[in-house]
Structure formats: C-alpha cells, structure tokens
Amino acid sequence: MKQLALDIGLATGPTLGRFFAGPNGAALQHLRLAAGDGGGQATHAPLPTYLWGGSGSGKTHLLEAVRQALREQGGGVGWLDPGVLQSPAAPDFDETWTAVLMDDVHLYDPAQQAMAFNWFVNAISPANGPQRWVLAAGRLPPADLPLRDDLRSRLGWGHVFQLQLLDEAERRAVLRQEADARGVFLGDEVMDYMLRRFARDLGSLMQLLDQLDAFALRTQRAITIPLLKSMLQEAQ
Numbered sequence: 001m002k003q004l005a006l007d008i009g010l011a012t013g014p015t016l017g018r019f020f021a022g023p024n025g026a027a028l029q030h031l032r033l034a035a036g037d038g039g040g041q042a043t044h045a046p047l048p049t050y051l052w053g054g055s056g057s058g059k060t061h062l063l064e065a066v067r068q069a070l071r072e073q074g075g076g077v078g079w080l081d082p083g084v085l086q087s088p089a090a091p092d093f094d095e096t097w098t099a100v101l102m103d104d105v106h107l108y109d110p111a112q113q114a115m116a117f118n119w120f121v122n123a124i125s126p127a128n129g130p131q132r133w134v135l136a137a138g139r140l141p142p143a144d145l146p147l148r149d150d151l152r153s154r155l156g157w158g159h160v161f162q163l164q165l166l167d168e169a170e171r172r173a174v175l176r177q178e179a180d181a182r183g184v185f186l187g188d189e190v191m192d193y194m195l196r197r198f199a200r201d202l203g204s205l206m207q208l209l210d211q212l213d214a215f216a217l218r219t220q221r222a223i224t225i226p227l228l229k230s231m232l233q234e235a236q
Contacts, residue, residue, distance in 0.1 A: 014065040018181060019058060020166065020174040027051060027161035031062055034133055035069040047158025048120070048134040052141050056201030057163035059137035063101050066135060070099055078123075080116055082107045093122040099133040105155065106138040106145055117151045168195065171202055175209060182213055184223055193225050 016035065021028040030049065051059050067077050075098035078091070082104055093100075100123040102116055123132040138145055142156030166174065172191055179186035186209070198208055215231040216223050 014061040014068065016062070016065045016069060018177065019061060019065060020170060020177060022166045022170045023164040024058065024161070027062070027163060030159060030161065031066055031135075034135075035066045036073060048124075048136065048155065049159040049161070050142055050155050051135070051137040051161050051163055052139060053163030054139060054165055054201075056203040057165050058202070059163060060103055062163075063103050063135060063137055066099075067101055075099065077101060078119060079103075080112075080119060082109075082112065093119050095122075095128050097123070097132060099123075099135065102134075102136040104138060105136050105147065105151075106140050108147065110148070113148050113151050117148070117154075120151065120154055166202060168200075171195070171200070171205060174202060175205060178206065178209055179223075184213055184216065186223055190223055190225055190228065193228060 016028065016032055019028055034049065051062060053059060067079060070077050076094060076096045078094060078097045078100040080100070080102040084091075100119050102119070105116065108116055120134055122128055123134050136155050138155075140146075141162070142152060142160060145152045145155065147155075172195075175186060175191055175194070194205060194208060198204060212223050212228060212231065215234075216227060219227070219230075221227050
C-alpha cells in the first residue's frame with residue numbers, strides 16, 4: 001500500500017457528533033453521557049471506561065472528541081499517550097483536572113505505566129475531591145494488556161467496550177460524511193479507487209482524504225481520480 005508524505009491540510013477536529021457509530025453505538029452513547037455532549041455538564045462515570053479494538057476502529061478519535069467536549073465545558077483534562085510520556089516535560093497530576101484520558105496504553109513502557117498508575121489512583125482518590133472520570137484505550141482487552149498487574153486490573157474495573165471495525169459500506173458512509181462536513185464532493189468512482197488502491201482501514205482512508213482535500217485546495221481543483229494521481233506523482 002502507498003504511504004504518502006504530504007502535509008496534512010485543513011482538517012476538522014474529531015467530535016462525538018461526527019463519529020460514525022455503526023456497530024459501536026453503545027460505546028458512543030456511553031461517551032456522550034459521560035462527556036455531556038450536546039449540552040450541560042459532563043456526567044462523570046463512577047467507574048473507569050476502557051475502549052479496545054484494532055487499528056482504525058476509532059479509539060483515538062473518541063478520546064480526542066471527549067477531550068474537546070470537556071474543554072468546551074471549561075474542564076481541565078489530563079492526557080497521556082506514549083509520546084507525552086516520553087517528553088522530558090511530562091506533566092504531573094493536576095487536581096484541577098475533571099478527567100484523565102490515556103491512549104495507546106498497550107505501548108506504555110515501565111516508566112510510563114508507573115505514571116499512568118499514579119494518574120489513575122489520583123483521579124479516583126476521595127482525598128482529591130469528587131471522583132474524576134478515567135477513560136483509556138488500547139488494542140487489547142484489559143486482561144491481555146502487557147502492563148503491570150495493578151494498572152491492568154484497574155483498567156478493567158469499570159465499563160469495557162470493544163470497538164468493531166466498520167465494513168466497506170460503513171467506511172464509504174464515513175468518507176461521504178467527512179467529505180460533506182468539509183464541503184467537498186467525493187464521487188463514487190474516487191471512493192472506489194481509494195478502496196482498491198490504498199490501505200482500507202479507516203484511519204488510513206481519513207488521512208488520505210485529509211491529503212486530497214489539502215491538495216485540491218492548493219491546486220483549486222475538484223477531487224477526481226486524475227487529481228489523486230497528480231497528488232501521488234508529486235509525492236514521489
């Protein structure tokens with residue numbers, strides 16, 4: 001499959017409203033309630049929530065969408081992922097946070113696991129005030145995570161949702177929805193070409209649409225198969 005190195009264009013950020021649920025409706029509904037999506041303050045779940053599934057199932061999209069929803073309500077949010085944890089300026093737990101979100105937990109090394117455990121314990125400790133909502137995501141179910149026992153067990157304490165990959169019809173619907181949100185027309189023949197010639201997981205398809213949108217904007221052309229081929233030639 002082709003790997004593109006073009007700059008990402010003007011992309012809209014993830015939101016819960018723009019997540020195509022498909023078979024993952026229960027997880028989306030839970031996150032809507034917990035994040036107060038659609039108005040009102042967030043309802044912090046009394047138990048942690050863990051999302052798991054393969055690449056392209058939407059885990060990071062959902063975490064980023066929840067973070068945005070909470071920020072829009074004025075809440076501070078702690079965010080952990082392997083990149084943040086490797087930073088020399090990785091933040092300490094902040095008692096003003098209203099939630100802790102942890103992405104790609106299956107990739108945490110021992111030092112990162114120690115920080116994640118510290119954040120988890122502080123988030124739910126009565127000594128730090130009202131219990132904060134903890135949302136984490138990884139590729140494996142909690143019991144199979146290659147993590148220290150105390151962190152792995154706590155990630156499985158509460159709500160656990162397995163995110164299913166979308167089928168081809170659902171991926172097409174997501175591409176159409178995303179293109180419409182950007183105000184661009186994505187014809188069936190372009191989608192056919194994308195699905196035949198490129199990686200078919202949703203994350204790769206969305207990245208490709210980002211690049212197509214940016215290239216079309218820069219060249220002032222509609223998104224067509226010739227435009228896609230021109231973009232590929234320029235990227236070589």
